[in-house]
Amino acid sequence: MKKNLEKNVHKNRKCDFLKILTANNRMKQEFLAYSLEQLLEEKSFIAWVLHHENEIEWERFLGANSGFRPKVNKAREIILFLREKYDVLDEDSVLEVWKNIDKYDQQYKQKVRNLNFRRRFSWAASILILISMGTFGYLYLNERNNGYQFVSPDSPKAGDARMVLSTGEEIALKKDNSTITLNDVADQVTVNDSIIDLKEKTGTGQQTVSMNEVVIPYGKKSELLLADGTKVWLNAGSRLAFPSRFTDDTREVYLEGEACFQVTRNEKHPFIVKAGNLDVKVLGTHFNVSAYSNDETIETVLLEGSVIVSKPKTFGLGKTDVVLTPRQKASFFKESSKLNVANEPHADLFIAWTYGWLEYYRESLLSVLQKVERYYNVEIHLPDNYPGGDRISGKLDLKDSLEAVMVVLSDASGFEFRISGDKVLIEKKMKELPMQK
Structure with a gap:
């Protein structure tokens, strides 16, 4: 009953x-x-x-x-x-x-x-x-890890810029903008002005090619020249895993954060960037990938050549492939697993950071402030209910001081601010600005 x-x-x-x-x-x-x-x-x-x-x-x-x-x-x-x-x-x-x-x-x-x-x-x-x-x-x-697990700490926000060898040994990158060059013939890596013999680090005759990592915290950048001649610019708060030399049919690297790639063409060995749940496959081209773990989207912007953006399906049984042509942007929305493609007439703005500039066109104030946080390694706090969705356009010189950059943003958005240590406090909105078209 x-x-x-x-x-x-x-x-x-x-x-x-x-x-x-x-x-x-x-x-x-x-x-x-x-x-x-x-x-x-x-x-x-x-x-x-x-x-x-x-x-x-x-x-x-x-x-x-x-x-x-x-x-x-x-x-x-x-x-x-x-x-x-x-x-x-x-x-x-x-x-x-x-x-x-x-x-x-x-x-x-x-x-x-x-x-x-x-x-x-x-x-x-x-x-x-x-x-x-x-x-x-x-x-x-x-x-979930797309075949690779980063050995460096989960968050690259803090700490020093460093290269982590496949052996686990860490090499400090003392410059704010370090340069790393791999030489697969001599089995060496040059970090700024220092030459490191990888044979001594990994042991002579080792057959397995393991991954190295470069970790770039907030406030710093790095440039890499991979073994195949591919050039990579790594933005603040990013990390990249890559082999000392490419030996497989594909040239695979793993990215968390933002990087700009100028890939050496090799039709027999496609270059693949694995960023979270997204694969970006190329033969030889110029493109930017932004895949920060705390962002809602993974964005790929193509400048030259063509790329295939792939979202793996369940258990790897097939993929959703989208081919990008120059000046297009693919946006993968993490929460909904949707992949959208749109024309991007201002594609050059997405790589301006590699030249030391932050350019934005009708971008939300919150998005711009988030990038400033990464570039200057600070925390920016807005009052409750602040209209952070305001669209602004402009250009910031990242070689300027934090205060100078905030003054420009203050003029554009009409707010008051004060800097206290590594924190920027936006206090109030001074005036309503006309909406940008």
Whole structure:
């Protein structure tokens, strides 16, 4: 009898979610008692997360029930995770995948009792994939890091600029703009004016070519000449992993942050930049990639030649490929896994930083300030509700002092500021400026 009653209660909760949102207070209170699993089984909830259906109603409801928002955020995170990993876009598919994972997880509840929910969910998903797809499970386990894990600390914001050899030894880059040159014939690397013999570091006769890393914190830059002749400019707050010499069919490097590439052409050995979940494949060309971990998008801007921007699908079974032509920009939105391409008539602005300039055209003030933070290694604080979306255009000389740069931005955006140590405090907006066309 008790089981039948429980089934009936659960069945009643399966009523249309929108009716619950607009029903009387008693029904709303019943909805607020939903568990995370029950919330993930509501198609209308999934439709709101994936397609923003009934957005106003949802925001109004959550605004009145702020204590329920953490559970909603957790369920939303899981649904977006499923869409990213399984490439499903409809409510039924997300629901079916979740049910299968949850069913398997319940059978092995004892084995994962001491794990937190996120680890438990990831473990169950991995096991389900192994069962249903066999050997493709291995690809899933390696997908997040795209085959490589940086050995340097997670954040390149602080510390000194340095090169980390494949042996783990670190070499300080003492200049604000260091130059690194690889010589695969002599098996040497030149850092500024110092020559390093890689044979002595790695051992003579070593067959495996391991990755080296360059880590550039905020406030610094670096230039690299790779073994194949490719030139790379690394921006502040970035790191790049690369081999001492290229020996495979493809020339692969791994990027976090921003870099400008001028690739030596080699049709037999394509050059591939792996930036998060995105691959940029070229034969020989000039382009810029911005892939900071705390940015919402990964952007690729092409200046010369052509590139193929690829977003890997689930388990590496095929890719979404987009070919860029000169003066086009590909934007990959991390949260939605969308890849958009648009013409970019001001493509040159995206590489102005390699010449010591920050140029911007109708860019949001917040975006420009974020770049200034990286270039000058400072924190910029705005008052609450400050209109950071104001669009501005201009050019900053990054050789100028921080104060001089802030004065230019102050004149353009109409704010007052003061500098205290490594912090810039924007205090108030002095005037309303006409909107730029």
